[in-house]
Amino acid sequence: MGPERSELERLIESVALELVVGSAVSERADRIGEMLSALADQARGAGFSSLTEAVEEMQGALQPSETQDWDEVERKLKDGIARLRQALEESEAAPKTASPNQLAEDPELIADFVLESQEHLVSIESQLLILEQDPGNAEAIHSVFRSFHTIKGLAGFLELTEIRDVAHELETVLDLARGGQLAITPAVIDVALACADFLKQWLERLQAPSVERHLIAVPPSAPLIEQILRLRSNGSDTAQAPEASAVNGTAAPVEVREQAEAERRRARTGEARMVKVDTGKLDLLVDMVGEMVIAQSLVRHDPDLAQLRTPRLLRNLAQLSRTTTELQKTAMSMRMVPVGQLFQKMARLTRDLARKSGKQAQLETIGEETELDRNLVEEIADPLMHMVRNSVDHGIEPPEERIAAGKPPVGRILLKASHQAGHIVIELSDDGRGLNKQKILAKAREKGLLDNGVPETDSEIYNLIFQPGFSTADRVTDVSGRGVGMDVVRKQIQKLRGRIDIRSQEGQGATFSFKLPLTLAIIDGLVVRVGKERYIVPLYSVREVLRPGPDTISTVENRAEMALIRDHLLPVIRLYERFGVEPLSKDPCQCVLIIIEINGKGFGLLVDELSGKQEVVIKSLGETMKDIPGIAGGAILGDGRVGLVLDVVGIVGNHWEVAANA
Amino acid sequence: MAAVSVSPAETRQASKAESLAGKYLTFSLGREEFAIQVLKVREIMGVEEITAVPQTPPYVKGVINLRGKVIPVVDLRLKFKLPELEYTQRTCIIVVQISMGTTVLPMGIIVDSVSEVLTLAPADIENTPDFGAGVTLPYVMGMAKIKGKVKILLDIDHVMTAQDLEGLEEIFNA
Numbered sequence: 001m002g003p004e005r006s007e008l009e010r011l012i013e014s015v016a017l018e019l020v021v022g023s024a025v026s027e028r029a030d031r032i033g034e035m036l037s038a039l040a041d042q043a044r045g046a047g048f049s050s051l052t053e054a055v056e057e058m059q060g061a062l063q064p065s066e067t068q069d070w071d072e073v074e075r076k077l078k079d080g081i082a083r084l085r086q087a088l089e090e091s092e093a094a095p096k097t098a099s100p101n102q103l104a105e106d107p108e109l110i111a112d113f114v115l116e117s118q119e120h121l122v123s124i125e126s127q128l129l130i131l132e133q134d135p136g137n138a139e140a141i142h143s144v145f146r147s148f149h150t151i152k153g154l155a156g157f158l159e160l161t162e163i164r165d166v167a168h169e170l171e172t173v174l175d176l177a178r179g180g181q182l183a184i185t186p187a188v189i190d191v192a193l194a195c196a197d198f199l200k201q202w203l204e205r206l207q208a209p210s211v212e213r214h215l216i217a218v219p220p221s222a223p224l225i226e227q228i229l230r231l232r233s234n235g236s237d238t239a240q241a242p243e244a245s246a247v248n249g250t251a252a253p254v255e256v257r258e259q260a261e262a263e264r265r266r267a268r269t270g271e272a273r274m275v276k277v278d279t280g281k282l283d284l285l286v287d288m289v290g291e292m293v294i295a296q297s298l299v300r301h302d303p304d305l306a307q308l309r310t311p312r313l314l315r316n317l318a319q320l321s322r323t324t325t326e327l328q329k330t331a332m333s334m335r336m337v338p339v340g341q342l343f344q345k346m347a348r349l350t351r352d353l354a355r356k357s358g359k360q361a362q363l364e365t366i367g368e369e370t371e372l373d374r375n376l377v378e379e380i381a382d383p384l385m386h387m388v389r390n391s392v393d394h395g396i397e398p399p400e401e402r403i404a405a406g407k408p409p410v411g412r413i414l415l416k417a418s419h420q421a422g423h424i425v426i427e428l429s430d431d432g433r434g435l436n437k438q439k440i441l442a443k444a445r446e447k448g449l450l451d452n453g454v455p456e457t458d459s460e461i462y463n464l465i466f467q468p469g470f471s472t473a474d475r476v477t478d479v480s481g482r483g484v485g486m487d488v489v490r491k492q493i494q495k496l497r498g499r500i501d502i503r504s505q506e507g508q509g510a511t512f513s514f515k516l517p518l519t520l521a522i523i524d525g526l527v528v529r530v531g532k533e534r535y536i537v538p539l540y541s542v543r544e545v546l547r548p549g550p551d552t553i554s555t556v557e558n559r560a561e562m563a564l565i566r567d568h569l570l571p572v573i574r575l576y577e578r579f580g581v582e583p584l585s586k587d588p589c590q591c592v593l594i595i596i597e598i599n600g601k602g603f604g605l606l607v608d609e610l611s612g613k614q615e616v617v618i619k620s621l622g623e624t625m626k627d628i629p630g631i632a633g634g635a636i637l638g639d640g641r642v643g644l645v646l647d648v649v650g651i652v653g654n655h656w657e658v659a660a661n662a
Numbered sequence: 663m664a665a666v667s668v669s670p671a672e673t674r675q676a677s678k679a680e681s682l683a684g685k686y687l688t689f690s691l692g693r694e695e696f697a698i699q700v701l702k703v704r705e706i707m708g709v710e711e712i713t714a715v716p717q718t719p720p721y722v723k724g725v726i727n728l729r730g731k732v733i734p735v736v737d738l739r740l741k742f743k744l745p746e747l748e749y750t751q752r753t754c755i756i757v758v759q760i761s762m763g764t765t766v767l768p769m770g771i772i773v774d775s776v777s778e779v780l781t782l783a784p785a786d787i788e789n790t791p792d793f794g795a796g797v798t799l800p801y802v803m804g805m806a807k808i809k810g811k812v813k814i815l816l817d818i819d820h821v822m823t824a825q826d827l828e829g830l831e832e833i834f835n836a
Contacts, residue, residue, distance in 0.1 A: 018680075031677055291730045533714060579716035619732045621715065621725055623767055624822075628717055634725055634732040642713040642725045642732050 004046040004107075008088060011039040016081045019074070026070040032077070033062050039084075047107075050087040054080055113154050114203050115276065120147040121203075124196050126344045128189055129351060135184040144192065145174040151199065162221040163202055169228040170195050176232065191227050193348075198224055279374065282335055289324075289331040290522055290617035291636065296324045298638050332519060335375070339417045339426070340368030342377055346388050346415060353392040354411075361396050361411040363388075370417035372424045373519040379496055380426070380516065383489040387428050387512055388413065390486075395432030395510060405507065407431065423498075424518055429511040435504040437461050443470065462502040466490040494598075494649050496520065497540065525616050525635070527643065528594065528607040531581045536616055536635055536645045537605070543597045545610065548588045563604045565595060572604040573651060578630065584608045596648050603652050614638065618645055679784040682804050686780050688813055689756065689773040692744050696773075697780065697806060697813040704757040704768060706776055709749045726770060728757065735770035736822065747774065760822045769822055780813075782806050787815070 015035045018028065036059050043051040058080035061073055124147045127140045134140070152167035170192060176182035198219060205218055299305065300317050343365045354361040396402075396411035403409055416427040437458070444450050444464045455461050464470060468487040493500050498516035517523070517540070525536035526545075546552075546565075553563050553572055561572040572593070576583035585591060585608065594605045616635035620626060632647035686697035687706075712735055714724040721740035725732050735755060740746060752775040760767045786806045790799055803815040 028677075028680075031680075287730070581714070581716070621732055622734050622769075623762060623765070624769075625715060625718065625722075625725070625734055628715065630717070631715065634713070636727050636730065636732070640727055641711050642727050644713060644715065644725075 004042070005088070008039070008042055008046065008048070008051065011035065011042060012081065012084045012088065015039060015084075019077055019081065026073075029062055029073075033059070036062065048087065051084060054083040054087055057083075109158060110206055113158055113160075114206050116154065117151050117199065117203055120151055121196055121199060122341055122344055123147055125193070125348050128192050128196070129347050131184055132186065132189045132351075138178075141174060141178050141184065145171060145178060148174065148195075160202070160206075162218070163199060166195055166198060166221050166224055166228075169225050173228055173231050182232070188231055191224075191231055194224060194227070277334075283375075286331050286335055287617060287619075289328050293324050293328050293615070294617070294636065294638065296320060301638075332373075332522075333371075335373055335519075336371040337374045337377060338369050338371050339377065339424075340365075342381060342384065343368055343415050343417075345381070346384065349385060349388055350392055350413060353389060354396075357393060358398065359392065359396050359411060360399055360409055361392050361413055363413045363415060365415045365417075367417040370419060370424060372516070375520055376424075376496065376516060376518075379492070379520075380514070383492045383514075384426070384428070386486075386489050388415075391428060391430040391432065391510075395430040395434075397432055419518075420515070423515050425513055425515050427511055427513045429509060431509040434506040434508050434510050435462055435465070435502065436506060440464055458504075459502065462504065465502075466500070497523070497538065520618070522615055522617055523645070525614055525645065526594070527611040527614050527637065528575075528592070529584075529609045529611050530576050530579070530607050531583050533579075533581050534611060534637060534641075534643045535575070535607070536614070536637075536643050537594060537596070538632075538645065538648065539613065541596045541598055541648045543595045543602065545592060545594050548591070548593045548606075550589055552593070553588050563593060565604070568602065570595065570602045570604050571652075572606060574606045575651075576606075576608075578651060596652070598649055598652065601652075605648075605651070616643070616645065678789065678804070679787040682787050682815060683782055683784045686782055686806075686813070686815070687756070688777040688780055689754070689775060690777060691739055691742065691774050695777065695811060695813045696816050697782070698756075698758065698816050698818045700779060702758045702760075702818055704759055707755050707757065707770075708751075709753045709755055709772065723772060726755070728768065728770075731768070733757070733768045733770055735772060737772045738821075739772070739774070741821065758818050758822075761819050771818070771822075780806075780808060782808070782815075 015032065018032055018035060036055055040052060040055040040059065043055055058077055061076040061080070124144050127143045127147075131137055131140045131144070148167045148171045152164055152171055155161075155163035155167060173182065173188065174192075177184055177188070182188070198221065202218060300321060305313070305317075343363075347363045347365075350361050350363040391413050392411075396413070397405070397407075399409040402411065412431045414427070414429045416429070418425050440461055441450070441454070441464075444467070447467075447470060449464060449467050449470065455464065466486050466489070470486065490500055493514060493516070496516055497520075498514055501513045501515070502510065503513070504510035523536075524539040526539055526542055528535050528537055544565075548563065552565070553561055555561050561574075562569050563572050574583075574586075575581075576586075583591075588606060591606050591608055592610055594607060596603055596605055614637070616637070618633045618635055621628070621631070621634050625631075630647055630651040632645045632650075634642045635645050637643045685700040687700050687703050688695055688697045690696070710726060712724040712726055715722065715734075718724075721737050723735045723737050726735055737746075749772075753772060754776045755770040755772055756776065757768055757770050760769050786808060788805050788807065790802050790804060793799075801817050801821045803817045806813040806815055
């Protein structure tokens with residue numbers, strides 16, 4: 001709403017300005033006409049009907065006529081401006097008391113509708129999947145019915161007739177099912193899911209900015225309604241429920257721990273006490289609290305205050321520090337969401353994929369209530385989706401193959417989330433084929449990925465699948481097997497400062513585990529100094545810090561340097577060379593060597609000195625500088641200056657590439 | 663003010679001058695005086711410690727902390743290929759709002775000194791003179807004559823966007 005309004009306001013003011021400045025209106029009629037039509041477009045796009053009318057009237061006044069009285073025109077235009085301003089003000093002052101017709105156009109109400117419907121959609125999908133497994137589950141039918149009923153009511157209120165009609169027809173079918181007059185067949189589930197998809201598309205359209213809204217096509221509701229009606233007419237014949245459980249490719253989230261499920265149900269009754277908050281505001285809050293924590297620590301360590309060691313001051317400072325820490329925790333927790341919603345999406349995906357590929361797969365989840373930063377949830381959705389696709393597509397075998405291997409025909413995919421020492425671990429396991437080491441090695445050789453030596457350990461072999469251009473799938477399907485993807489998955493996870501591990505037993509299945517920090521906003525960092533600049537090295541990547549002796553570092557053909565640390569040879573990168581900064585000293589013995597480990601590989605980073613350890617809030621450097629290799633972002637340091645946060649993967653990635661090309 | 667016949671070219675020029683009229687902040691770089699629209703300016707501050715960002719073009723001086731936000735700072739002297747100058751008491755960072763597509767980004771530009779805020783009438787503004795082939799001034803919207811002095815009206819969005827990004831990319835890919 002905001003940007004549209006201010007844009008309108010700006011346009012109106014510019015027309016007003018055009019009217020009062022300088023020369024006569026007659027000379028600038030064309031220009032004013034242009035501005036008015038821009039204004040009309042904008043007003044129409046934003047759905048301000050009163051504004052649109054006023055603008056159209058002004059455009060009419062400008063129409064050239066034989067006996068043009070320019071004074072009259074000018075007067076009309078000025079009146080028009082006054083009307084425009086008034087209309088704009090009214091639209092702001094009283095959106096809620098507008099006539100019902102405008103109600104449907106109110107962006108705030110629409111946004112509420114979208115939000116609420118999205119919540120219902122999530123519940124509809126998960127309940128439908130449960131229903132598919134257990135067609136007699138009355139609780140699930142009731143829940144889906146209630147959700148569609150609510151959506152129907154809201155849509156009717158907002159005059160979204162197509163949504164209302166679809167929801168209404170489906171509701172009728174569900175009502176029959178509720179009364180036992182119609183069996184929940186796979187066909188019913190399919191149609192209900194199709195309705196959910198239809199609704200999803202509508203919501204996307206409603207979320208688009210109003211000017212672009214008409215560009216997004218909406219599938220017609222008529223075929224869908226026809227499908228629903230067909231269900232109803234068939235309903236009476238099929239009332240004796242066929243065995244729906246024998247459907248090919250079924251998937252439903254099965255909460256392994258019943259207790260957790262019961263707990264969640266109990267939690268749901270407490271929902272009335274919740275408040276919806278704009279996520280932008282929440283992000284700002286977390287950001288500002290982060291700054292406050294830093295400011296607080298600055299005050300506490302102020303050298304001037306250190307001389308004033310009175311008990312009262314110390315007590316108050318301790319109190320301040322406790323309060324800010326508590327505040328930070330609360331602010332962070334407000335942004336935490338359970339991972340369950342994400343898992344629900346995967347359940348739907350598994351179902352659809354299994355259907356498509358003629359396999360049978362069932363998704364089980366553990367730890368749906370595990371919480372993580374909502375920003376992180378959005379970031380891991382795509383990689384996770386990709387991995388689930390891989391599991392269904394490559395991991396799980398077709399039913400015949402499974403039976404031949406002595407496994408149950410329905411493949412089992414398990415998604416498990418848990419907290420481990422400040423990290424969240426998401427594990428995706430399947431009981432399918434597992435990874436075939438020979439096949440991976442053969443493929444890697446074919447692609448020329450083994451030119452630098454053959455990997456020995458299992459995990460090194462498995463990690464080959466993350467190489468760009470790698471794919472072991474015998475055939476390319478429309479979902480996976482094109483060799484893009486796994487490397488993208490790993491890159492994305494690394495970007496989030498996480499890691500992926502693979503465990504696999506051939507013939508028994510594979511487990512991919514993602515380990516991620518709970519939040520992206522704050523990291524523990526090591527502040528290092530190079531010349532006049534200070535950089536922050538993320539602490540999670542630091543293995544040890546040492547002062548090199550004269551023999552620690554040796555050169556290779558005078559081109560590269562390496563360090564011998566505890567019988568391991570590690571490449572050394574001089575940060576000042578990498579970043580082109582003038583260091584305090586070029587003699588390694590005067591410097592500090594930081595041993596960094598990522599993905600099981602290590603390297604040494606040479607810096608001038610350590611300045612300490614600090615918790616920092618990572619900030620983006622802005623659009624223009626977002627992809628600088630080796631730099632993950634900026635953070636405001638204790639003295640108010642900006643320090644750059646190093647992206648250790650980027651630093652070493654470049655180095656290794658350069659070394660390979662040399 | 664009424665009907666005086668004017669040639670189409672002159673009308674075009676007049677309407678451009680009108681759209682450019684308004685309030686401007688003027689500043690100096692070497693011997694030249696520039697002006698940017700006041701609407702684009704968010705604030706003016708003295709030069710403080712700037713954190714250098716590696717692998718950026720020389721005219722990108724780095725980033726500063728603007729009340730908790732990290733924003734990039736560009737030295738306009740270097741951007742315009744003028745010789746570098748030691749920063750003085752008069753050197754300023756003008757924080758401008760750059761429109762890039764639909765987003766607005768804050769960005770700092772370093773100038774020798776800030777002069778004043780002027781209101782320019784259409785009559786004060788002229789098109790950029792044609793300097794002949796080989797001299798293109800893509801950043802210049804027009805010229806203003808005030809009390810016998812020329813101010814260059816700068817299209818600050820243009821200065822900071824398209825070409826810069828390409829330039830940065832070249833450096834990254836190198």
